[in-house]
Amino acid sequence: MNVRAGIIVTGTEVLSGQIADQNGPWVAERLLELGVNVAHVTICGDRPDDMLAQLEFVAGQGVDLIVTTGGLGPTADDLTVAIVAEYCDRPLQPDADLAGTITDIIRGWGRYPSDEDLPDSIQAAIAKQALVPDGADPISPTGTAPGVAVPATGTLPTVLILPGPPRELQAMWPDALNKPAVAEILERGDDVVHETIRAFGLPEPDLAQTLRQAAQDLPGYDLLEITTCMRGGELEIDTRLPRSAVRHYAALKSLLLQEHSDRIYSPDGATVDELVADSLAGRTIATAESCTGGMIAARLTDRPGSSAYTLGGIVSYANEVKTGVLGVPTELIDELGAVSEPVAAAMADGARTVTGADVAVSTSGIAGPGGGVPGKPVGTVCFGVAIAGRPTATVTRRFPGDRALVRTLATNYALHLVRESLTADDSADG
Amino acid sequence: MNVRAGIIVTGTEVLSGQIADQNGPWVAERLLELGVNVAHVTICGDRPDDMLAQLEFVAGQGVDLIVTTGGLGPTADDLTVAIVAEYCDRPLQPDADLAGTITDIIRGWGRYPSDEDLPDSIQAAIAKQALVPDGADPISPTGTAPGVAVPATGTLPTVLILPGPPRELQAMWPDALNKPAVAEILERGDDVVHETIRAFGLPEPDLAQTLRQAAQDLPGYDLLEITTCMRGGELEIDTRLPRSAVRHYAALKSLLLQEHSDRIYSPDGATVDELVADSLAGRTIATAESCTGGMIAARLTDRPGSSAYTLGGIVSYANEVKTGVLGVPTELIDELGAVSEPVAAAMADGARTVTGADVAVSTSGIAGPGGGVPGKPVGTVCFGVAIAGRPTATVTRRFPGDRALVRTLATNYALHLVRESLTADDSADG
Numbered sequence: 056m057n058v059r060a061g062i063i064v065t066g067t068e069v070l071s072g073q074i075a076d077q078n079g080p081w082v083a084e085r086l087l088e089l090g091v092n093v094a095h096v097t098i099c100g101d102r103p104d105d106m107l108a109q110l111e112f113v114a115g116q117g118v119d120l121i122v123t124t125g126g127l128g129p130t131a132d133d134l135t136v137a138i139v140a141e142y143c144d145r146p147l148q149p150d151a152d153l154a155g156t157i158t159d160i161i162r163g164w165g166r167y168p169s170d171e172d173l174p175d176s177i178q179a180a181i182a183k184q185a186l187v188p189d190g191a192d193p194i195s196p197t198g199t200a201p202g203v204a205v206p207a208t209g210t211l212p213t214v215l216i217l218p219g220p221p222r223e224l225q226a227m228w229p230d231a232l233n234k235p236a237v238a239e240i241l242e243r244g245d246d247v248v249h250e251t252i253r254a255f256g257l258p259e260p261d262l263a264q265t266l267r268q269a270a271q272d273l274p275g276y277d278l279l280e281i282t283t284c285m286r287g288g289e290l291e292i293d294t295r296l297p298r299s300a301v302r303h304y305a306a307l308k309s310l311l312l313q314e315h316s317d318r319i320y321s322p323d324g325a326t327v328d329e330l331v332a333d334s335l336a337g338r339t340i341a342t343a344e345s346c347t348g349g350m351i352a353a354r355l356t357d358r359p360g361s362s363a364y365t366l367g368g369i370v371s372y373a374n375e376v377k378t379g380v381l382g383v384p385t386e387l388i389d390e391l392g393a394v395s396e397p398v399a400a401a402m403a404d405g406a407r408t409v410t411g412a413d414v415a416v417s418t419s420g421i422a423g424p425g426g427g428v429p430g431k432p433v434g435t436v437c438f439g440v441a442i443a444g445r446p447t448a449t450v451t452r453r454f455p456g457d458r459a460l461v462r463t464l465a466t467n468y469a470l471h472l473v474r475e476s477l478t479a480d481d482s483a484d485g
Numbered sequence: 486m487n488v489r490a491g492i493i494v495t496g497t498e499v500l501s502g503q504i505a506d507q508n509g510p511w512v513a514e515r516l517l518e519l520g521v522n523v524a525h526v527t528i529c530g531d532r533p534d535d536m537l538a539q540l541e542f543v544a545g546q547g548v549d550l551i552v553t554t555g556g557l558g559p560t561a562d563d564l565t566v567a568i569v570a571e572y573c574d575r576p577l578q579p580d581a582d583l584a585g586t587i588t589d590i591i592r593g594w595g596r597y598p599s600d601e602d603l604p605d606s607i608q609a610a611i612a613k614q615a616l617v618p619d620g621a622d623p624i625s626p627t628g629t630a631p632g633v634a635v636p637a638t639g640t641l642p643t644v645l646i647l648p649g650p651p652r653e654l655q656a657m658w659p660d661a662l663n664k665p666a667v668a669e670i671l672e673r674g675d676d677v678v679h680e681t682i683r684a685f686g687l688p689e690p691d692l693a694q695t696l697r698q699a700a701q702d703l704p705g706y707d708l709l710e711i712t713t714c715m716r717g718g719e720l721e722i723d724t725r726l727p728r729s730a731v732r733h734y735a736a737l738k739s740l741l742l743q744e745h746s747d748r749i750y751s752p753d754g755a756t757v758d759e760l761v762a763d764s765l766a767g768r769t770i771a772t773a774e775s776c777t778g779g780m781i782a783a784r785l786t787d788r789p790g791s792s793a794y795t796l797g798g799i800v801s802y803a804n805e806v807k808t809g810v811l812g813v814p815t816e817l818i819d820e821l822g823a824v825s826e827p828v829a830a831a832m833a834d835g836a837r838t839v840t841g842a843d844v845a846v847s848t849s850g851i852a853g854p855g856g857g858v859p860g861k862p863v864g865t866v867c868f869g870v871a872i873a874g875r876p877t878a879t880v881t882r883r884f885p886g887d888r889a890l891v892r893t894l895a896t897n898y899a900l901h902l903v904r905e906s907l908t909a910d911d912s913a914d915g
Contacts, residue, residue: 068714070526071517072510073723079528080502087501094535096500096528098509101712105524105546112542116535130693130713131700176694220715222886263560264606270561282531283560284498285650293503342779342800348786349772349779352800356778359854359888367806370772370782372797376840380799380810410806424789456652458789 058091058120058244061113065126065135066219067100077221078124085228086122087295090244094118101132110142110214118212119240125219127200129180135216136186136203143208145188153193153201154185160199192234197226204234213240245297250304251324252292255471257315259285262292265314273310275303287467289327290318320474327470328358334477335364338443341412342368343381343402345393346420346436350466366410371402377419381405392428394419396437396449403439404447413443414477416469422461436465440476448476488521488550488673491543495556495565496649497530507651508554515658516552517725520674524548531562540572540644548642549670555649557630559610565646566616566633573638575618583623583631584615590629622664627656634664643670675727680734681754682722685901687745689715692722695744703740705733717897719757720748750904757900758788764907765794768873771842772798773811773832775823776850776866780896796840801832807849811835822858824849826867826879833869834877843873844907846899852891866895870906878906 062079069076076098083093095113099105106126113121126135140147158173158181167173173181184200187193194202200218207213213236217224231237254262262283270276278300282293292311296304312319321330331340342352352368355361371377374393378385383401391397399417406415420436427433434454441447450472454464492509499506506528513523525543529535536556543551556565570577588603588611597603603611614630617623624632630648637643643666647654661667684692692713700706708730712723722741726734742749751760761770772782782798785791801807804823808815813831821827832847850866857863864884871877880902884894 066714067710067712068721068723069510070513070523071712071723071725072513072523073712073721074714074716075505075507075510077505080499080505083500083502093500093502094530094532095539098526098528100524102524108542108546109525112538116538128693129690130696132712176690176697180690180693222890260559260606260610263558263610264604266560267606267609280497282497282501282503282562284496284504286504291498291503293498293501295501339803341806344779344782347783348791348795349774349782349798349800352774352779352802353777353783356800356802357889357892361778362802365778365802367800367802367810368779369799369810370779370786370797372782372786372792372795373769373840376771376797379841380797380839409810410803411809459787460652462787 058240059094059116059118060086060091060120060122061095061097061116061118062093063106063109063113063121063123064096064098065101065106065123067132069125070098070100078217078219078224081221081225082122082124087247088249089241090247091120091241101126101134103134103138106134106138107142110139114211120213120215120237122215122217124217124224127184127202127216127218129183136188139205139214139216140188143188143205143211143214145190145205145208147186148189149182150185150187150193153187154181156195157181157184157199157201160196192236194227194231194234196223198223202227202231204231204236206236213237248296248298248301248304250294250296252308252311252319253321253324253326254290254292254315254318255288255320255327257290257318259283259290261315262290265311269307269310273303273306275300276307278303279307287463289467320471327467327474328354330474331355331470332358332361332364334474335414338413339364339366339411340414340416340473341366341406341410343406343415343417344368344370345372345377345402345418346422347418347462347466347469348372350462351416351418351469354466354470366412369406369409377402380409382408392431394421394431394435394437396439396451399437399439400441400447400449403441407441407443414473415441416473418465418469420461420465422458424458434461436461436468438469438472440472442476487675488670489524489546489548490516490521490550490552491525491527491546491548492523493536493539493543493551493553494526494528495531495536495553497562499555500528500530508647508649508654511651511655512552512554517677518679519671520677521550521671531556531564533564533568536564536568537572540569544641549673550643550645550667552645552647554647554654557614557632557646557648559613566618569635569644569646570618573618573635573641573644575620575635575638577616578619579612580615580617580623583617584611586625587611587614587629587631590626622666624657624661624664626653628653632657632661634661634666636666643667678726678728678731678734680724680726682738682741682749683751683754683756684720684722684745684748685718685750685757687720687748689713689720691745692720695741699737699740703733703736705730706737708733709737717893719897750901757897757904758784760904761785761900762788762791762794764904765844768843769794769796769841770844770846770903771796771836771840773836773845773847774798774800775802775807775832775848776852777848777892777896777899778802780892781846781848781899784896784900796842799836799839807832810839812838822861824851824861824865824867826869826881829867829869830871830877830879833871837871837873844903845871846903848895848899850891850895852888854888864891866891866898868899868902870902872906
């Protein structure tokens with residue numbers, strides 16, 4: 056890719072690790088989609104010297120565009136616009152129109168009587184947020200913090216200044232792309248294709264072996280920028296390529312499917328969440344969760360429109376709820392323990408019965424840190440899948456990691472189990 | 486703080502925004518706890534030139550320690566050790582002991598018959614991962630990727646190389662801190678205190694006003710490094726200070742409590758999740774969730790030991806589950822709609838009835854993007870709180886943002902509602 060960009064994320068709360076940055080990843084993805092190569096992301100706190108050093112570093116890496124996020128708020132530690140102004144030698148000027156826009160937004164909250172002056176704290180905030188570097192182009196706020204597009208200055212690249220709250224930044228993005236200083240750069244971006252293949256249960260070294268083979272055997276392999284990422288039991292193989300190289304990507308995809316057909320569940324990037332929804336094919340689903348505590352239901356209902364197939368579920372964390380609500384026989388729990396396949400099966404059956412769903416999935420396991428017993432160590436999870444007209448299936452897995460990881464892995468596994476069961480059953484039908 | 490560090494996060498999947506980095510924040514928090522000032526975090530892809538540029542930049546910022554994460558895997562795009570070796574001019578050497586350790590770990594998986602040679606792909610991975618820069622100290626792997634502590638070389642700082650999978654990195658951290666090259670730096674770290682105050686519903690400009698006042702009036706204010714962070718409706722006020730400045734922090738805390746006593750719910754950093762658990766004081770809790778789809782139950786069961794008070798809950802996404810499982814009268818839904826306070830009340834009551842819990846909280850709302858109607862726009866959520874021996878309370882709120890944000894804000898709000906209801910009721914009792 057010819058056009059390079061850097062992203063500077065500001066905020067002591069991000070630098071110090073209190074919160075995970077959402078803006079760097081979001082902006083990077085958008086820029087890559089636009090054919091712009093993101094070369095560097097840097098994170099700095101609210102210290103002016105450190106931010107200046109990062110501006111100099113990123114500008115020195117031959118980028119055409121720097122996007123900054125954060126540091127536009129009303130508090131004294133929000134310094135981004137002032138520092139960029141200093142760096143580009145463009146003095147700050149008050150922008151009366153912008154001050155009016157921010158004032159209108161704040162009046163629109165309805166918190167301050169319309170016949171009274173705004174409080175001093177608010178007026179000070181507006182005055183600070185309506186300062187713009189000389190010759191730069193303000194971007195209207197969606198919260199109260201405006202963005203700024205600062206055109207290239209001498210040898211310095213264009214700087215696009217955006218606010219820290221992800222929702223505000225994302226809402227302002229389309230407007231920011233249309234500012235002449237930014238649009239001019241994007242016009243030079245490549246026509247890039249982004250392809251994803253997803254596998255479940257495929258070990259990374261096995262994939263690495265196949266990719267080494269591809270590097271040797273496939274012409275045009277060098278044109279493909281391949282990234283592999285293991286997460287929650289899933290292996291994601293992402294490739295970015297110039298549109299002219301699609302036939303080389305097709306050859307790679309064939310090789311991967313040939314070598315790992317049993318592990319690749321999504322050759323075209325669809326997520327397991329999407330495939331579960333598809334494989335239901337009009338059937339409804341419910342959950343019966345113990346150790347995952349609602350996480351599967353939350354995943355199912357995360358998708359817009361999921362009410363078309365998700366009826367709901369029971370979080371039966373306590374055994375009384377397993378017996379009382381789901382109708383799991385008390386004797387079964389007394390005899391075999393709650394973490395057992397017969398109990399998982401009874402939970403899934405119970406979820407179908409009480410909700411009326413066609414399909415139900417259940418979990419009963421030991422997320423830890425306590426609760427492990429001989430033969431059932433921490434990480435052991437029993438799953439059940441009940442599908443109308445079929446015998447209820449069960450399986451037990453042991454997951455590594457701490458409580459949060461066991462719960463996440465179990466949630467992912469449950470979704471894959473549903474997808475596989477529905478697909479297998481449907482082909483058995485056919 | 487006297488000792489400064491930089492963190493270099495590697496991985497095209499992080500740089501390109503496909504996954505959010507967990508390691509930078511985690512390492513930054515640990516270093517700050519150790520009294521080490523994190524000045525810069527940078528993220529680079531798998532391009533050697535970009536990583537070299539970042540090493541040079543961070544080393545040039547006067548840091549004593551650079552921590553790198555990622556890029557230690559078996560695939561060809563994992564280059565960190567080789568690049569650091571080149572940068573520090575310490576040629577890579579095979580480490581036979583390390584190769585043996587990694588081999589033992591892989592044999593321990595039980596996937597490869599013990600009487601056969603390991604496959605070529607695995608042997609190649611081991612050979613690559615057992616290369617160590619000359620004079621550096623390997624850190625035993627917990628996955629298969631070892632870390633390396635590379636002592637300061639001439640004017641270059643110490644470099645601590647750690648793997649990308651967060652669980653592996655975190656498990657190796659204690660061992661890494663004990664490597665002489667790292668321990669020597671940490672001995673010079675400050676004795677730093679970290680304090681947190683949490684508020685709910687406190688606007689940032691109001692806090693900014695109080696902090697401006699504090700900066701004017703309170704001696705020693707400059708010694709306090711204050712970061713404010715708004716997230717999910719919560720405002721977190723974090724302060725790091727040298728231990729000698731605790732009395733100045735006490736003065737700031739008094740001022741904040743005096744100005745915002747109605748909004749500060751946690752002067753000592755306890756999270757709402759912890760306070761909910763405390764305020765239950767032996768009572769049990771259950772949920773009845775519609776638009777939050779299991780997220781409240783998942784939050785409640787996120788805490789180790791939550792089975793002591795969380796019985797479970799019903800995700801009543803479909804109206805049939807609201808009526809069939811929770812016993813919400815059909816007429817109520819027909820007449821007022823599912824998103825109404827009487828239905829939220831009936832859901833909370835139903836959750837108590839079917840689970841036997843002392844306390845229940847419910848949500849029924851419109852998370853969007855579709856489903857809004859006149860008078861009930863997207864973002865409208867009705868809540869119910871049922872507590873044994875009290876009338877069931879309800880409230881309606883409208884949240885901003887997209888589906889994910891509405892669900893997150895509603896989940897947070899529900900937890901605060903439970904905490905406030907239990908605290909208020911308990912004081913009414915007294």
